[in-house]
Amino acid sequence: MGLMTLSYRQALKGEEKTTSQQSLQGTAKTVIIPVKGMSCSACQANVKQNVASLQGVQDVTVSLEKREAKVTYTQGKVSPEQLVKTINELGYQAGKPVEAKK
Template identity: 50%
Template sequence: MLTKKSLVMKLFCSFVMLIAFVITSCAQEQKKPVPKEQTKPKAAKTIQVPVDGMVCSACQSNVKKIVKSLDGIKDVKVSLEKRNAIITYFPNLIKPEQIQKAINDKGYTAGKPQAIKQ
């Protein structure tokens, strides 16, 4: 049989362990500050990327979704008829080669991006 003193000690230890568990489980990870150059987008640029492998409107939508999902993309227009994508992006956040690679990685063939003057 437990004595009153040992019962109080067990309750106290249980309470301390509960508090420790709550504190450690609620601790938040510190977020790293984003460099200033990435917080302010530079002027957007527009490129045209030839895309082979699109055969239907679903392919067209898929290419648009692929590009739009990338960070640093402002706008995407994909033409099935012209077999290309017109992409407006922020050059300090993403490079044209990264866009080209993302399209290629999904099974389409993206040609060399060409700058379009605005």
């Protein structure tokens, strides 16, 4: 019985470690990315749809007026560099991502 208890405790410790590592990787961040070259609502929708399709992206707001994309994503699943690359591949010019103020 003592051996089973020890194994169970060790298993629990392993689960706790995995959970804490996942929570560090799974932290949501929000960045604002300047986007040059958008001229209409179709451009705005194109950027939004393509960025939103990336794994790890939780929310996207694209402002034609401000010429920027505000993206909330899960760290470890997608990076700001990948977001910029996706926007640039659409033919727009993405600027340097800046962390959004809370």
